[in-house]
Amino acid sequence: MNPLLRPLALLGRGTRRGLARLGNVTLFFLDALLRLPLTIRFPREIARAFLQVGWLSLPIVGLTAVFTGAALALQIHAGGSRLSAEMVVPQIVAIGIVRELGPVMVGLMIAARVTSSIAAEIATMKVTQQVDALVTLSTDPMTYLTAPRVLAGVVTVPVLVGVGDVLGLFGGFAVATGQLGFTPESYVETSWNFLTEADIALSLIKGAVFGLIAVTLACHAGLNAGRGARGVGQAVKSAVQWAAILILAANVALTGAFFSA
Amino acid sequence: MIRLDHIAKSFGGVPVLEDVSLEIVSGQSLAILGRSGTGKSVLARIALGLMAADAGQVMIDGAPMSAKVRRGLMTQTGVLFQGAALFDSLPVWENVAFRLRHGPKRVRRRAAKDAALEALDKVGLDARVADLLPSDLSGGMQKRVGLARAILGRPRLLIFDEPNSGLDPVTAGEIDALIRSLVTDLGAAAMTITHDMASIRAIADEVFLLDAGRARWQGPVEDLDGAKDPLLARFLSR
Numbered sequence A: 001m002n003p004l005l006r007p008l009a010l011l012g013r014g015t016r017r018g019l020a021r022l023g024n025v026t027l028f029f030l031d032a033l034l035r036l037p038l039t040i041r042f043p044r045e046i047a048r049a050f051l052q053v054g055w056l057s058l059p060i061v062g063l064t065a066v067f068t069g070a071a072l073a074l075q076i077h078a079g080g081s082r083l084s085a086e087m088v089v090p091q092i093v094a095i096g097i098v099r100e101l102g103p104v105m106v107g108l109m110i111a112a113r114v115t116s117s118i119a120a121e122i123a124t125m126k127v128t129q130q131v132d133a134l135v136t137l138s139t140d141p142m143t144y145l146t147a148p149r150v151l152a153g154v155v156t157v158p159v160l161v162g163v164g165d166v167l168g169l170f171g172g173f174a175v176a177t178g179q180l181g182f183t184p185e186s187y188v189e190t191s192w193n194f195l196t197e198a199d200i201a202l203s204l205i206k207g208a209v210f211g212l213i214a215v216t217l218a219c220h221a222g223l224n225a226g227r228g229a230r231g232v233g234q235a236v237k238s239a240v241q242w243a244a245i246l247i248l249a250a251n252v253a254l255t256g257a258f259f260s261a
Numbered sequence B: 001m002i003r004l005d006h007i008a009k010s011f012g013g014v015p016v017l018e019d020v021s022l023e024i025v026s027g028q029s030l031a032i033l034g035r036s037g038t039g040k041s042v043l044a045r046i047a048l049g050l051m052a053a054d055a056g057q058v059m060i061d062g063a064p065m066s067a068k069v070r071r072g073l074m075t076q077t078g079v080l081f082q083g084a085a086l087f088d089s090l091p092v093w094e095n096v097a098f099r100l101r102h103g104p105k106r107v108r109r110r111a112a113k114d115a116a117l118e119a120l121d122k123v124g125l126d127a128r129v130a131d132l133l134p135s136d137l138s139g140g141m142q143k144r145v146g147l148a149r150a151i152l153g154r155p156r157l158l159i160f161d162e163p164n165s166g167l168d169p170v171t172a173g174e175i176d177a178l179i180r181s182l183v184t185d186l187g188a189a190a191m192t193i194t195h196d197m198a199s200i201r202a203i204a205d206e207v208f209l210l211d212a213g214r215a216r217w218q219g220p221v222e223d224l225d226g227a228k229d230p231l232l233a234r235f236l237s238r
């Protein structure tokens, strides 16, 4: 092959592999959905999944959101002042956080924190034959391991996004009132009046979709892990990387679909 | 109970099993012997339907292996994996009672724990370990917990992958006696992978020496000493 074409060939192969994986993950996801009703047999696993995905992610999600909102307010103020439009800070922070940055930052944090830990946990179970042991004990790994986590992802990540939105707005509010000379009452009122129900709905829907992506990819990578410690490492790496990419891609798709509707 | 016909399996072009056939009937105990890496564990996984063979067939009570047959088989099979494969997030007793707590037929917590303690007692572990986590136990103790988990629920088919590795000779002897009594008393079919000749003499009716993907020697345990095979002789001389 012409050496100059090699990068193209690699790209082609990568794309084909990526699409094949997307297909596999989609089937895996549908399979997990079918098990959702059965997973009520495992209440403790469900509780554990809610803890792992939702509750324990709160601190990191909150911190990320506050800092993002604060930086956003500073940027908009600086950029807006070039057009003598400093006064739009509350409005732009509000839609910027609620529609985009809140869900995306939370989604990426979930990919970093939850996708990695679920992928590592299930991959370790796979390589130490605990997954096989489940099968020999008449327990379906999809119902016992995957379904509770998928349920937790779709329920708790929108809540995390809601919390992230509020804290992101608070970050903007703190900087705007503390440093940029806005009065608290008018800032809150302007933000609140500017946001629509549709903005909030979009934010939460994004959260649910990102939660599904983050958790499904983690379980898929874990259950398909190769052998040994290396297999675990590979599973975690590929799950986190694909979750981040798919979350960002889904974000574009959801935003696009929302505005064309 | 279980029959393997002309099983072949390779990984990445490297053949591990080439042509393996064997049968275990109820009430019979088969020992699988072979050097490390010859595919004994792979053979056990194929027998359980956890891994598909490239060629050949697994028959369970006369029916070819399928998802449905496997599901039925698992309700009456006890498996000890080579690495014990205990659930590391659950305490010992919940590992042992897993089938009773999470399987299709469930019992109350109290009854499940009692059953677990009874199974632990059979493998020589006392009630003090019941509430520990698997990571708190030595390798040999983990093996015994795995064994207790496997025998709970009176299985018809037993598959043990190196049940005695990591055990002291006294405990190993007790485990051998336990395996033998499960076969005799329950009429179970057993397949035990082991390197230990003393243990083979204690538990096996039939012996199968796996080498280079095939049966190198196969026969009743009484014929071991008269066998002329040089590899088998080397196992026997240890």
Ligand SMILES: Nc1ncnc2c1ncn2[C@@H]1O[C@H](COP(=O)(O)OP(=O)(O)O)[C@@H](O)[C@H]1O
Binding pocket: A227, B011, B016, B034, B035, B036, B037, B038, B039, B040, B041, B042, B043
């Ligand atoms: N899932 C797998 N993928 C690739 N190779 C495997 C797999 N399982 C086992 N093998 C290989 O098959 C051979 C036999 O393994 P195993 O059955 O574990 O040996 P043993 O007889 O010691 O139990 C080894 O060379 C091992 O590396």
Ligand SMILES: [Mg+2]
Binding pocket: B040, B041, B042, B082, B161
């Ligand atoms: Mg082995």
